[in-house]
Amino acid sequence: MNKLVLTLAIGAAALTGGPAWSADQADQIIRGQYQAVLGDCAGCHTRAEGKPLAGGLPLETPFGALVPPNITPDRETGIGSWSEADFRSMMKSGIGHNGVRLYPAMPYPAYTRMNDRDISDLWAYLTTVQPVSNKVEANQLPFPLNIRLAMLGWNALNFTEASFQPDPSKSAEWNRGAYIVQGAGHCGTCHSPKSFLGADKDSEFLQGASLQGWFAPDITNNAQSGLGKWSEEDLVKYLKTGVNAHSIASGPMAEAIENSTSKMTDPDLKAVAVYLKSLGSDVDSAQPAKPDATRMTAGEAIYRDNCSACHGGDGAGSGALFPSLAGNSIVAQGSAETRRPPCLPWPGA
Template sequence: MRTLTCLYVGLLALLVGAGSALAQPEFDQVERGRYLAVVGDCSACHTADPAKPFAGGFRIDTPFGALLGANITPDVVTGIGNWTFDDFQRAMSEGIGHGGKRLYGAMPFTAYTKMTQQDNRDLWAYLQTLQPIANEVNTNQLPFPFNIRTSLLVWDWLNFDQGEFKPNPMKSVQWNRGAYLVEGPGHCGTCHTPKNPLGGDKNSHFLQGNNLGAWWAPDITNNDHSGIGLWTEEDLISYLRTGVNRFVIASGPMAEEVEHSSQHWHNADLKAVAVYLKSDKIQQPAPQALSADDSRMVAGKAIYFDRCSACHNSAGTGEPNIFPRLADNPLIRAANPTSLVNVVLAGSRAGSTASRPTAPAMPSFAWNLNDEQVSNVLTYIRNSWGNAAEPVKPAEVQRLRKNLQP
């Protein structure tokens, strides 16, 4: 009897082991897909209600009107439950969804086209494991004539280059991995590349900064004046992992990206992205700083020492990891001051990450600084302590202030 029991237990162990071995590749594929969904920050556009993950409805405001993120749960009626993998592959690589419906560029298929078919298979496998959620979403909220999808034939012809990422044989494996992540699933150019009048990427200015309404997605090319040229690879990795480095603290949409996406990336992938972004030095001429006796500088200095210096210090050096450094900071010198104006008017709170769960914040000054005062203090900051940039105009402040009002 003891022998039969041992034999039974041994046979059961073999069967369980065999089953686990057979199930492991499927589990690995789903896990790879889950990671890709995090890298692509899919939830940012496809989750409006945290109680309904990936069920769509998130509003995306474009210069042409609003679009809503689609339901990508496997619900048969309102999601992608009746799609095949081929439908999904075509949406990712061609921008054409189920039934031949052309997708708007707010769904960044212009970047996802670079993803490998295997990565798309893994992502598809993960999406099939999601809880199906019935949530009807009318994605197209655009006014006429932009709501006519046949017009996208022309848009695609002008703005879309289909094709999977091709590694550069002259570069390292690590560089190519970084390029793939930035240009493909990470779709960094969707926010950081300036757009043409039709909303397509100006690829000749790849990653050189772009306006996002109340925010400016900054230049992340390797130039010293307004990009990340002064950052080290370690600075960049720290920023993507924690939302903080010696130059800046992430705020606005980037704080959300760090919180929901990049803090969860594998260390090797963060390193690869840093290697790629820091690989080619870009020379950019720096403007001349305004004279210290310029009336805007004089007025701005008085406001700075009254309202700002307690946190950012009299020399603009800030406090590491708490209050951002303003001195000799490329982001302060950005060609577009929108984010700076928005932070002063509305205040800001950094994203919360696992390594820095207590997020520092800046108060709003909209209630006690008028448009001219805000423009003067930012003009002073942008032209002091090694910075040099165009003055901020009161009209720019006024425009953003109106957008803050309900």
């Protein structure tokens, strides 16, 4: 639901005897809808062909399956019996209604950085979503991981509740980008490597991680494996459309662009680009190890048969439709999980 549609819906509700929101309340709901966009709530909590925010597909974690729950305001199966204080506690500390401890597949380690106004706005929006009766068994982890009390120890080792702290030495635009990436956007949840306990490795923030059979790539300014060869404009275009001269989005990133970044404002996209381009050096002297001659020969044959027709014999590509593979940061990643181009099917597809 975009801002115009939401505004019309609020007006229609008032005219037809629905909730009578004041102008301030209407503004808060619209701001909250945008927070849901930044947080990509639909990406996890809405399954294909399902009702909005009524529960999503299982997330396959290294520890077992977790299913994003129903977050519509249905009182029996959603969050309709929650208070705003319950919601804020869940977002800031990972402890929800009735003291239930959440698993970090719900990215409260990132959401904790959101400010109180944005969390309150998001809550206001969620209370206006159409309630859907859909009971979801969120915790499908095996014993003993299904014991939520274990998260008390996990939090003690891996989590500190803290709000975002602006860097006074940086511009307002940089700080806005940092706030989105570190907070509502929770980019590190996918793009940061994880410890054996499933916590983000802060020392390798946004340097790439495996995710449900895909590799969420390095999105620092590393010249070899990250965004060092991208301009800010390249990054904005990619987040807006999923396509630029360097890459075409696929898999979970394509879904994130469809549900979230394509709906973000241009100033926010620019702020995200400014922040990401500031992370790490744009000069990297490290060179990938060259495979032996036998593997190089086999790779050349595979490339010639499967890739060269679109990407060219030299890997230079052809515009945005067939991006360059030569020197492409995705190809230079340490993992091969997302190197398969969209034109080729995944095994078993």
